[in-house]
Amino acid sequence: MVGIVLVSHSERLAHGLRDMLVQVAGEEVPIEAAGGTDDGGLGTSYDRILVAIDRADRGGGVLVLTDLGSAVLTAQTVLEDRVANTAVLVDAPFVEGAVAAAVLAGAGADLAECTRAATEARDVRKL
Amino acid sequence: MVGIVLVSHSERLAHGLRDMLVQVAGEEVPIEAAGGTDDGGLGTSYDRILVAIDRADRGGGVLVLTDLGSAVLTAQTVLEDRVANTAVLVDAPFVEGAVAAAVLAGAGADLAECTRAATEARDVRKL
Amino acid sequence: MDADLARAWVAAVATSVTEHAAELTDLDAAIGDGDHGVNLRRGFDAVVVALAGFEADTAGAVLTKTGTTLVSKVGGASGPLYGSLFRALGKSLPGEVDAVAFGDGLRAGLDAIVRLGKAAPGDKTMVDALTPAVDAFAAAAPAGFAAAARAASAAAAEGATATTPLQARKGRASYLGERSAGHQDPGATSTALVFAALAAVADA
Amino acid sequence: MDADLARAWVAAVATSVTEHAAELTDLDAAIGDGDHGVNLRRGFDAVVVALAGFEADTAGAVLTKTGTTLVSKVGGASGPLYGSLFRALGKSLPGEVDAVAFGDGLRAGLDAIVRLGKAAPGDKTMVDALTPAVDAFAAAAPAGFAAAARAASAAAAEGATATTPLQARKGRASYLGERSAGHQDPGATSTALVFAALAAVADA
Ligand SMILES: Nc1ncnc2c1ncn2[C@@H]1O[C@H](COP(=O)(O)OP(=O)(O)O)[C@@H](O)[C@H]1O
Ligand SMILES: Nc1ncnc2c1ncn2[C@@H]1O[C@H](COP(=O)(O)OP(=O)(O)O)[C@@H](O)[C@H]1O
Ligand SMILES: [Mg+2]
Ligand SMILES: [Mg+2]
Ligand SMILES: [Mg+2]
Ligand SMILES: [Mg+2]
Numbered sequence: 001m002v003g004i005v006l007v008s009h010s011e012r013l014a015h016g017l018r019d020m021l022v023q024v025a026g027e028e029v030p031i032e033a034a035g036g037t038d039d040g041g042l043g044t045s046y047d048r049i050l051v052a053i054d055r056a057d058r059g060g061g062v063l064v065l066t067d068l069g070s071a072v073l074t075a076q077t078v079l080e081d082r083v084a085n086t087a088v089l090v091d092a093p094f095v096e097g098a099v100a101a102a103v104l105a106g107a108g109a110d111l112a113e114c115t116r117a118a119t120e121a122r123d124v125r126k127l
Numbered sequence: 128m129v130g131i132v133l134v135s136h137s138e139r140l141a142h143g144l145r146d147m148l149v150q151v152a153g154e155e156v157p158i159e160a161a162g163g164t165d166d167g168g169l170g171t172s173y174d175r176i177l178v179a180i181d182r183a184d185r186g187g188g189v190l191v192l193t194d195l196g197s198a199v200l201t202a203q204t205v206l207e208d209r210v211a212n213t214a215v216l217v218d219a220p221f222v223e224g225a226v227a228a229a230v231l232a233g234a235g236a237d238l239a240e241c242t243r244a245a246t247e248a249r250d251v252r253k254l
Numbered sequence: 255m256d257a258d259l260a261r262a263w264v265a266a267v268a269t270s271v272t273e274h275a276a277e278l279t280d281l282d283a284a285i286g287d288g289d290h291g292v293n294l295r296r297g298f299d300a301v302v303v304a305l306a307g308f309e310a311d312t313a314g315a316v317l318t319k320t321g322t323t324l325v326s327k328v329g330g331a332s333g334p335l336y337g338s339l340f341r342a343l344g345k346s347l348p349g350e351v352d353a354v355a356f357g358d359g360l361r362a363g364l365d366a367i368v369r370l371g372k373a374a375p376g377d378k379t380m381v382d383a384l385t386p387a388v389d390a391f392a393a394a395a396p397a398g399f400a401a402a403a404r405a406a407s408a409a410a411a412e413g414a415t416a417t418t419p420l421q422a423r424k425g426r427a428s429y430l431g432e433r434s435a436g437h438q439d440p441g442a443t444s445t446a447l448v449f450a451a452l453a454a455v456a457d458a
Numbered sequence: 459m460d461a462d463l464a465r466a467w468v469a470a471v472a473t474s475v476t477e478h479a480a481e482l483t484d485l486d487a488a489i490g491d492g493d494h495g496v497n498l499r500r501g502f503d504a505v506v507v508a509l510a511g512f513e514a515d516t517a518g519a520v521l522t523k524t525g526t527t528l529v530s531k532v533g534g535a536s537g538p539l540y541g542s543l544f545r546a547l548g549k550s551l552p553g554e555v556d557a558v559a560f561g562d563g564l565r566a567g568l569d570a571i572v573r574l575g576k577a578a579p580g581d582k583t584m585v586d587a588l589t590p591a592v593d594a595f596a597a598a599a600p601a602g603f604a605a606a607a608r609a610a611s612a613a614a615a616e617g618a619t620a621t622t623p624l625q626a627r628k629g630r631a632s633y634l635g636e637r638s639a640g641h642q643d644p645g646a647t648s649t650a651l652v653f654a655a656l657a658a659v660a661d662a
Contacts, residue, residue: 038531042493043533043534044537069535069629073537074529076538
């Protein structure tokens with residue numbers, strides 16, 4: 001099963017998005033929120049990202065989605081440092097990409113397919 | 128001053144995103160969260176959206192951003208029903224578009240410029 | 255259709271939605287987020303409450319109120335969509351409603367759903383049940399209201415069943431691509447319940 | 459540079475960051491999210507604590523530890539960026555560090571920041587202060603460590619000042635387009651502090 005990690009500047013945002021994803025993906029898909037700094041403020045935590053990735057890593061690989069700026073840079077740094085080469089960072093709109101990936105992960109799709117769905121979410125029109 | 132309304136399936140997500148926007152836009156920009164159903168569950172509330180738009184409407188127009196599905200459809204319905212024609216729904220990535228719009232709103236940009244920034248956020252690469 | 259028949263219809267839909275809530279939710283869990291039954295129950299329960307305290311002389315007023323309540327209480331995509339249907343239907347109805355006028359109203363309701371949701375037939379949505387139902391109602395309208403309602407109900411049920419092999423192209427289910435095939439669309443299924451309720455009260 | 463000088467440098471940066479935290483935060487409030495001073499204080503405070511309990515014989519080990527701590531404690535974009543700089547610098551330093559080796563290390567640090575953040579000179583980021591500082595250090599290295607550090611400090615300060623008229627093309631400030639012009643970049647400003655601290659400890 002593919003795991004999903006949500007890296008946001010905001011702890012609340014990451015947890016709220018996780019709630020939404022669990023609803024479409026089901027409880028079996030490992031979805032981990034890594035929002036906020038170590039002390040829960042606005043920003044990014046290397047340690048929270050690392051822990052989240054390790055938790056979400058259940059053999060099918062991990063898709064990491066980020067909001068902006070330091071979330072991207074910190075996640076990239078975690079991935080470079082991490083010994084296990086099982087997580088990928090995807091360039092996708094945070095919420096829309098995460099929902100698309102979660103739907104597919106819940107349906108048993110593999111990491112490549114989830115990654116593609118997240119990326120393509122950029123081109124889905126809302127109106 | 129342009130107002131911003133955040134329509135999400137998740138109350139937590141909308142509030143967390145609002146926290147992020149306040150940080151870049153400053154306290155003067157009216158930013159309202161309209162997340163969740165009337166009772167705070169996952170989904171969309173017509174009444175919460177309407178109240179949020181009315182609150183954010185301070186003369187410079189209101190930019191409405193949505194996550195997905197029912198958030199889009201409900202926001203559209205609110206806008207059609209609303210007598211005052213001062214709010215626009217933008218087709219933009221939720222988090223990325225909101226941050227871009229908030230940065231510009233905080234700098235005193237008008238509704239058209241904020242709308243354009245939100246839309247163009249789709250094309251900003253993260254990696 | 256008069257105000258009493260409109261009330262009876264909506265009450266029958268509410269009862270049916272309650273009975274089938276688990277089924278609708280299961281269908282939605284397979285290709286959506288598993289809340290369609292919960293959403294519609296919440297919406298129609300609110301409609302029942304709203305109509306109980308609502309004075310109205312016409313079917314149009316009852317159905318408009320139904321739509322307005324659904325729009326604000328359902329909480330899912332089906333809220334604004336069914337809400338638009340009932341509001342457009344209600345608003346388009348004249349004081350005296352015969353089968354032809356009701357058929358025109360249903361057409362206005364379908365148009366409103368399509369304008370809002372932009373789904374075409376074949377996209378695996380409620381539009382796939384609603385479109386044939388509206389067509390069947392109009393075609394059978396000369397034979398009277400009850401006959402038209404029966405025809406619409408049969409067409410809606412068939413339309414709902416026919417969504418099973420389709421690939422979703424609207425809403426969350428569309429992310430599933432080919433994987434969405436093999437599951438009946440929850441919204442098309444609830445649309446069939448709406449028309450089954452209409453046929454039941456029209457016959458009574 | 460030996461381990462003690464490396465510790466002195468980092469301690470001086472920590473002190474300077476504390477003194478200038480409000481200024482850095484104000485610069486960031488104008489074109490960013492107003493946390494650069496807070497971020498760097500949190501980061502360097504953590505570095506001071508981490509180094510106090512850290513045994514190390516070489517400047518490289520001290521600076522690598524500094525970078526690792528910054529990566530995980532800053533909380534903003536400057537964390538992984540400065541973290542990469544110090545880690546790459548620390549890892550590239552040999553046991554004995556002369557001015558030329560340190561200049562090569564700074565170059566490796568600059569490369570690491572650019573690889574991670576993808577900013578080019580002129581994008582109105584810390585790279586606009588770091589690039590001239592690294593060049594100046596390398597050019598002046600034959601004149602000795604203290605002279606090279608002074609040259610780098612002057613170049614970083616000038617690079618930071620020169621960001622004022624630029625339009626941001628990286629990070630949040632880039633959304634401001636033309637409106638970002640007229641404000642000095644906070645990250646370039648803190649980079650100037652880092653090199654001012656280096657010059658100060660190298661002279662002492
Ligand atoms: N754009 C649309 N146009 C028409 N029908 C739609 C559209 N989006 C969703 N639907 C219908 O709504 C149903 C889902 O309703 P529901 O579960 O209540 O809302 P949500 O998807 O917000 O959870 C789908 O099965 C489909 O029939
Ligand atoms: N991609 C990048 N490349 C180089 N420097 C960057 C980049 N993004 C941001 N910066 C620098 O980081 C500074 C902001 O740091 P800080 O405020 O601590 O982080 P954040 O932007 O996450 O709040 C900017 O002033 C800029 O100099
Ligand atoms: Mg649903
Ligand atoms: Mg839903
Ligand atoms: Mg900042
Ligand atoms: Mg920040």
